[in-house]
Amino acid sequence: xxxxxxxxxxxxxxxxxxxxxxxxxxxxxxxxxxxxxxxxxxxxxxxxxxxxxxxxxxxxxxxxxxxxxxxxxxxxxxxxxxxxxxxxxxxxxxxxxxxxxxxxxxxxxxxxxxxxxxxxxxxxxxxxxxxxxxxxxxxxxxxxxxxxxxxxxxxxxxxxxxxxxxxxxxxxxxxxxxxxxxxx
Numbered sequence: 001x002x003x004x005x006x007x008x009x010x011x012x013x014x015x016x017x018x019x020x021x022x023x024x025x026x027x028x029x030x031x032x033x034x035x036x037x038x039x040x041x042x043x044x045x046x047x048x049x050x051x052x053x054x055x056x057x058x059x060x061x062x063x064x065x066x067x068x069x070x071x072x073x074x075x076x077x078x079x080x081x082x083x084x085x086x087x088x089x090x091x092x093x094x095x096x097x098x099x100x101x102x103x104x105x106x107x108x109x110x111x112x113x114x115x116x117x118x119x120x121x122x123x124x125x126x127x128x129x130x131x132x133x134x135x136x137x138x139x140x141x142x143x144x145x146x147x148x149x150x151x152x153x154x155x156x157x158x159x160x161x162x163x164x165x166x167x168x169x170x171x172x173x174x175x176x177x178x179x180x181x182x183x184x
Contacts, residue, residue, distance in 0.1 A: 046180035047079035049158060055086075057169040062088045062110055071171055076111065079184050081150060083113025087122075102127040109142055116149020118179070126164060134167040144179060154181040 053074065060070035073086030087109045095101035107122040124140035140160040147154035158177030165171070 045182065045184040046156070046178055047184055049078055049156075049175065049177050049179055051076055051078075051085070051173060051175040053173050055171045055173055057164070057166075057171055060086055060088045062086070062108065070107070071109075071173075073110075073112070078111055078118075079150075079179055079181075081113050081115050083111050083115075083117070085109065085111045103136070105138075105140075107140070111151075113149075116147060116151040116183070118147035118151040118154050119145050120158070121145045124160075129163055132167070135163055135165050138162050138164050138171070142175075142177070147181065150183040151179070151181050152183060154179055156180050 053076075055071040055074045057069065058072045059067050060072060061067050062070070068088040068090070070088035071086050073084040076083060076085035078085070087107050089105055089107050091106040093104040095104060103126040105122075105124040105126060107124060109120040109122060111118050120142040122140050122142045124138055126136040126138045129135040129137040138161070140162075142158040142160065144151075144154050144156045156177060156179035158175050158179075160173060160175045162172040162174055
């Protein structure tokens with residue numbers, strides 16, 4: 001049986017991704033590969049990360065000149081460093097014969113501050129959430145891929161759970177994890 005809510009989510013994600021990436025040409029974002037060498041070792045300083053908030057969904061620029069759908073950068077504190085955290089969807093893969101299943105997403109999250117920045121590569125699943133066809137539950141695994149400044153050579157990972165609401169273009173964020181760097 002085909003579910004209207006899954007069809008709505010599929011169409012919303014695909015349409016938004018296509019709309020926001022149209023015209024980017026060769027500047028379309030690609031997955032960030034982890035750095036081949038890591039400066040962080042077992043002796044590195046590590047910090048637990050806990051972040052709970054609501055973020056707006058919209059057009060996000062990353063890298064410079066490339067645009068896509070994602071979480072509009074919002075104020076966040078990571079390892080005692082104040083900055084802005086945002087994300088961008090880099091791919092969508094629908095499941096189910098008629099696209100009625102969960103949506104599998106690839107994303108990049110980025111944290112920027114005056115003291116340094118880091119980028120993650122992510123895999124997320126967005127599944128219909130209840131009877132509201134405009135919402136889905138998201139479970140996201142983020143892996144730190146690169147960093148600068150105090151986050152140079154950073155390693156770590158985070159888990160995010162939340163609800164994406166296409167009715168209000170918002171995302172609830174509950175991010176937990178750990179980041180390590182010799183400079184923290």
